[in-house]
Amino acid sequence: MKKFKEFEIPFVGLKQGKHQFDFEIKKKFFDAFEFDEYNNADVKVKLILDKKSNMLELTFENKGSVNVNCDLSNEPYDQKIKGKLHLLVKFGEEYNDENEEILIIPHGEHQINVAQYIYEMIVLSVPSKRVHPGVKDGTLSTEILEKLEEFQPKEEKKNNDGETDPRWDQLKKLLTDK
Template sequence: MDVLDSYKIDLKNMRTDVAEYQFALDDAFFEAVEGTLVKSGKADADLKIRESGGAYVFTFHIKGTVHVPCDRCLDDMDVEIEAERMLTVKLGDEYADEGDMMILPYEDAILNVAWIIYEFIVLEVPLTHVHEPGHCNVEMMEALAAHLVTSSEKPDGSEEEKSADEESGKPVDPRWNKLKKILDNN
């Protein structure tokens, strides 16, 4: 049996106007979904489906911790997530996905919510995910610092190593100085 089979919801055979499901999301779930950002974690997803006038209103509540790579050192870091999302599903002639509205064909009224849950989790992960100061991988930060030149003067007034262009006496393009200011602010 496929790990994601338990995430299939059969709308045609729903016996009541309201149905509730609980899903425990673990590493096996994230591996089976094969997403690119979140590869592991532990979370709970509660799903409540309410039928109303031919439409099914799905309300997802997802809470837990997922592991994503740090943008700076590439080590895994924990990100706490909590999401409350809604999706409306209707039955129609052919499949359509229009943001918060999905139309499923009448003959195939089974919806696998695994990918939908994964997408809601990814939407909760911040655009930039970086460890707290001092928690990044020390070896990676040293390697990064060895290849990163941010300014020609250290805070204590001593000179840093110069870039290859500065050492050769070539003038440095002034646009690089503006980019270095951005690096100095991070």
């Protein structure tokens, strides 16, 4: 975790009460996690650390954008993101992060590294289905979208005399004959 030294928060010297830490997350941060789904990133993270006598409360908030490829057209675009994460840090005999909302660290610890929590919060802020805004409003025109429209299922075709295919009629009868 040496590469995330700037994300280490030394809480021992802090007075009780709320303290704010700000981070700017860029593509280099995700490269360190070997996460390559984002072409670029510009996310601001605000961390409020509320130090109490027997525990710490961490509230993370992120806001910004990540450049991702559209799932339909593969065109890159900036996806706006916003997210929040709340974490309680308690002190115990040994390190335990099994619960996603409570982190237990040994009594002798004097700092906490928040890089993993920032990473998870940002990744979970991005929608699982990423669709370019131009696809939604119809302004994006690419070869891939034209092919998708070409292969889109058409309405049931009628014969020249206006009747449907008799094979389909026989199958539809099976649904109504019970």
